[in-house]
Amino acid sequence: MNIARRSFLAFLIGGAAGTALSPLPWKLTDDLSxxxxxxxxxxVPPDGEYSYVNSVCTLCPGGCGITVRKVDxxxxxxxxMAGHPVNDGGICIxxxxxxxxxYGPRRVKAPMRRVGERGEGKWETISWDEAIAAAAEKLEGIRSAGNPQGVACMVGDRYGTVPSLFERFMTAYGSPNFMSDAAIEDSYRITLNLMHGKNAIPGFDAGNAxxxxxxxxxxxxxxxxxVRMFLAHGKWKDENKTLVQxxxxxxxxxxxxxKWVAVQPGTEAVLALSMAYVIIKENLYDKSFVAENAAAFEDWRDDEGKTYPGFKTFVLNGFSPADASKVTGVDPSLIVSLARSFAGAEKPLALCGRGKGNTPGSLHEFMAVHALNGLVGAINRPGGVWAIDVPDYVTWPKPGLDEAARAGLEKPRVDGADGGAYPYTESIISGFADGVNSGSAGYGVEALLVSGANPLYTLRDAQAVRKAFDSIGFVVSFSSYMDETAAQADLILPNHTYLERRQDVPAPFGLNMPVIGMSRPVVPPQFDTRQVGDSLMGIARKMGGSVGDAFGWESYEACLKETMGAAWETLEKDGILVKADYAPEGWGEAFNTPSKKFQFFTGAYRHGENKDLMSQMKIEGEAADFPLILIPYDSMRLASGPVADTPFMAxxxxxxxxxxxxxxxxxxxxTAASLNLREGKVAELTTPVGKARVRVHLSEGIGEGVIALPTGLGHWANSKYIAGKGVNVNRLMSPVADPVSGLDAAWGIRAKLARA
Amino acid sequence: MKKAQEHTAPKKYGMVIDLDKCTGCGACMAACMAENNVPFREDETDKNLSITWLRVYKLTNGKKFPNADVCYLPRPCMHCEGHHGHSPCVSVCPATATDYSYDTGIVSQIYTRCFGCRYCMAACPYHVRYFNWWDPVWPEGMEKMLSPNVSVRTRGVVEKCSFCFHRYQIAMEKVRYEGRAELAEDEYQTACTQACPANAITFGDLNNHDHAVYKLKTHPDAFRLLERLGTNPKVYYISSREWVRRQGDNYLENEGKVVAKAH
Structure with missing residues (x-):
């Protein structure tokens, strides 16, 4: 057959036109879609019966009320939760x-024992009986070998029944090494201890300032x-109140x-004291508070008769705006006007603790800022700082101790938080790695229990922390999720998540009234997990002896019920216990210091003797090798505590x-121009403790010579939605022990940046 | 016909967002995603592909340190009324997958009608529309948190903010069941409004004198995005900062001070 070019084309065109005119392509497109x-x-999400369960969120120390919508x-x-005293319907990301x-992909679904190398990710699922027996046997072995002090424990929160159970376990077992995650709350607590003489946590009546x-x-x-601070912020906007950052x-x-006051990093305390200078010099302070309710404002004498300069002398001698300006970089006239506005306001309030407050910070800075509040009388009054008694509802009788426990408890702590060097600090989690690595306590750490904390991610100088972990033979994690610490553990006894368990949630941070919340099971446990309190009691009972005897409760829930006593019913019904008519103690009764007054200075912290106060708290690294200063920054969209970002957050x-x-x-x-770096360029960021690949973002929001990295990135365990992204800034930073509290006060680290 | 059945005056749901209060925390975004079964992928850093019905933009004033300033701007769908319901996207949709409701003022998106031509995305001046280039995948177990109130989308369709229209439907069912004529202001609120911990978002009927948005939209500092395009959007913003208001539209440098006008 001979097909002419013309007829072939006619066929093609005709065919195409015919197909186009027929319904075929349209039908096919439609079918395809x-x-x-x-x-x-x-x-297809199944429909069902709708219900709502009220509970308390425990993902941060904020203690917000939540309402969970359920379908079947x-x-x-x-x-x-609408009407909740903390968050009144608001919620964070x-x-x-x-x-x-x-429902996440990184839940630990059952007790697991490591079978491969540490961190290799090879696990075998075991029964709860096996898991409890494995932990008990190991701990019993260490104890009978005469080294109970060689077991350490890290918990996330400080208060409530679960941390108290761990503390009790450590006491009965015979180890002084009980530690809790540190944050600004610890620095505030020491500040209130020294200046108010109270074992108290801070409450901020921020909304009324x-x-x-x-x-x-x-x-x-x-x-x-x-969320409470967001609400306060909104209120300030509505009522035209002033916020100076x-x-x-x-x-x-x-x-x-x-007003944004761009201060040199680390010199905030100097600015606070310079404001105090102006307030004192111009006689703007609250005369009645200072005269009647405060001590050590004027020069004072200690018990031995030695005279010390008072707060007034100390401030007037060294913190004139002109001097402070040289250190802080803030214009002297701005310091003066800021101080005048602060003292002239009806309800002024000064806050401190950087970012989210995950780093305890320098005690000197906290006391300087709190002294500012004292100067204007913003103590225990509306719009001010209130000292709220620490939660004291856990009133169990002390556990009985056997010989081994008594001997173990006598030993020095690994983290250095002993009476001698840091008498005001209960535990120094940031000092643990150093203590283990240097062996300063005189004994080895053989086992570590971790609950509610993720030290391998959140502690600074991650290499040192990792080294310490590697030297500890037996690490037990109670985490609900496969986080960095759980991934390096030998045994995981997974806790229920906060939506599956009943637990008390005491004292939302910064709330100016005593509140206890109660989280409750919103859904039944999704996997073979167990409330950590029950796991711990199981281990203790398995060990028997005085350790087992310390836990006489039938179950964690029985313990919780007994501890809450009369409050149990209210907590069960409302999920929260509020002292609605709470009012702070008046100035006459509020202070329990030796002078029964607000202490501007105390013997514990003789500001006047410290010659370096005008300089910043020293951070690691020398300017010659590391010309830049790296500071971490926090964001609501990046969870930087023990829990990592969810996929939605990412x-x-x-x-x-x-x-x-x-x-x-x-x-x-x-700064970038001087380093020959442009927007988006890959660079190598080096600090004295680590280096990382980063990209450059030019920002006018940061001064010359300072660079900033976000916290909350650089996870390596955890889900693929957040792991492997960015750099963990804690890996690039190194803790700096505060001279008085021993807690981590590092606000940055020296760094250098170079083209990669 | 429909109107006669409902016996209610036409509503014009809209939003007023106070940018002075907005903290950029992103709670609205997460609440929106959880409410509306929005999917997620391993890498969401390419924001053109990242499906966010409500996206919070970061604006900068372009000044040097320490005079630099930042403002966050949450951007849901503007639910443009245009002229008599001719919103930019509705006008171009060949499948009637998106429509303007004269009863509520809400611009709908019906996924089963959409065949993914993406004309609407090109037409929308606010970039509120997102195309599902991939099938949504939930890690094992996480499909348990999907809400039955909102259809799960598939590859090949466009999606966008609906002002949580399902919440309107649920609220209206209750109203009808109880034999009432009108929906109270607090009975229908979007997920982002409810979640906002800063109380920066106010939602309600712009036609209703008793609703908070009615008064707020006439705030001297209120403005709308790209006002001069004539899209007639139903989302208003309030900012006391002139540089923020100026970024709300394509003003020329010599155009003088941007004064928000009462609407």
Missing amino acids: IWTQTWPWTP NRAVKIEG LGASGLQLL DFVVSFGSGVIEGWGSP VEPRLSNTAAKAD KTIEEDVLIHDDVYVQVNPA
Whole structure:
């Protein structure tokens, strides 16, 4: 057959036209679109009966009330609980996405024992009996070998029944090495101890303040109870109140503040004391408070008759705005006007603790800022700082101790938080790694129990922490999730998540009234997990003897019920116990110091003798080798505590924070130009303790010579939605022990940046 | 016909967002994702592909340290009314997958009608629309948190903010069941409004004198995005900062001070 070119083309064109005119292509397109929308693997969420369960969120120390929407037995959404005293219906990004932790891919589904190398990720699932027996046997072995002090324990929160059970276990077992995660709350507690003479936690009546000076506190970035601070911030805007943010970097708080005071990093205390200078010099302080309720304002004498300069002398001798300006970089006239506005306000309030408050910070700084509050009388009054008694409802009789326990408890602590060097500090989690690695306590650490904490991620100088972990023979994790610490453990006894367990949630941080919350099971346990209190009691009972005897309760819930006593019913019904008519103690009764007054100075912290106060708290590294200063910064969208970002949160990480797996370091354009770095360029960031690959982001929100990295990135265990992205800034930083508290006070580290 | 059945005056649901209060915390974004079964992928750093019905933008004033300033701007769907319901996306949709409701003022998106031509995405000046380039995948077990109130989307369709229309439907069912004529202001609120810990978002009927948004939209500092395009959006913003208001539209440098006008 001979097909002519002409007839072939005619056939093609005719065919095409015919097909186009027929319904065929349209039908096919339609079918295709229908077919591609009915993939059988697209889930169709089943409908069912709707219900709501109220509980308390425990993902941070904020203690917000939550209402969980359920469809049959599935929890489908977490919302803020309306009318709750902490958050009144609001919720933060982590709380709102909490179901992604409950139903997340990194849950530990049953007790597991490591079978491969540490961190290799090879596990065998074992029964609860086996798991409890394995832990008990190992701990019993260490104890009978005469080294009970060689077992250490780290918990997340300090108060409540679960941390108290761990503390009790350590006491009965015979180890002094009980530690809790440290934060600004610890520094505030020591501040109140020294200046008020009270064992108290701070409450901030922030919503009622009218002139707030925040020394680096991330008021809208997770400081305190985050949602409560958001609400206070909104109230300030509505009522035209003033927020002044003192911070080296343009944080969100600084951007939202009425005035951003860009201070040299680490010199916030100097600025606070210089404000005090102006207030004292110009006679603007609260005369009645200072004269009648405060001590050591004027020169004072200690018990031995030695005279010390009072706060007034100390401040007037060294903190004139002109002098302070040289250190802080803040214009003297601004310091003067700031001080005048602060003292002139009706309800001024000064806050401190950087960012979210995850690093305890320098005690000197806390006391300087608290002294500012004292000067204007913003103590235990509306709009001020209130000293709230620490939760004291756990009133169990002391456990009986056998010979081994008594001997163990006599031994020095590994973290250095002993009577001698740091008499005001209960535990120093940041000092643990050093203690283990140097063997300073005189004995080895053989086992470590970790509950509610993720030290391998959150502790600074990660290499040292890792080294310490590697030297500890037996690590038990009670984590619900496969976090960094659980991944390095030998045995995991998974806890229920906060949505599956009943537990008391005492004292939301920063709330100015005593509150106890109660989280309750919103859904039944999804996996073969167990409330950590029951796991711990199981281990103790298995060990028997005086350790077992210390835990006479039938179960954790029985213990909780007995501990709560009369409050149990209210907690069961409302999920919260509030002292609604709570009022702070008046100035006459509020102080329990030796003078029964507010102590501007105390013998414990003789500011006048410390010659370095005008300089900043020293951070690691020398300027010659590391010309830049690296500071970490916090963001609500990046969870930086023991729990990592959820997939929803990871979606909201901004484009100037993360690109694919690279984190952006914020650099001032002038600094970048001097280093020959441009926007988006890959660079190597080096500090005295580590180096990392980063990308450069030019930012006018940061001064020359200072660079900033976000916290909360650089997870390596955890789900693929957050692991492997960016750099863990804790790996690049090194803790600096505060001279009085021993707690980590590092606000940054020396660094250098070079083209990669 | 429909109106006669419902016996209610037409509503015009809208939002007023106070940018002075917005902290950029992102709670609204997470609440929106959880409410509306929004999918997620391993790498979400390419924001053009990252499905966020409500996206919080970061604005900067372009000044040098220490005069730099930042403001966050949450951007849901603007639910443009255009002129008599001719919103940009509705006008171009060949499948009637997106429509303007005269009863509520809400611009709908019906996934089963959408065949993914993405004309609407090109037409929308606010980039509120996102295309599902991939099938959504939930890690094993996480499909348990999917809400039955909102259809799970598939590959090949466009999605966007619906002002939580399912919440309106649920609230209206209750109203009808109880034989009432009107929905109270607090009976229908979007997930982002409810979640906002800063109380920066106010939602309600812009036509209703008793709703908070009615008064707020006439705030002297209120403005809308790209006002001059004539899209007639129903999301208003309030900012006391002039540089923020200026970024709300494409103003020329010599255009003088941007004064928000009462609407």
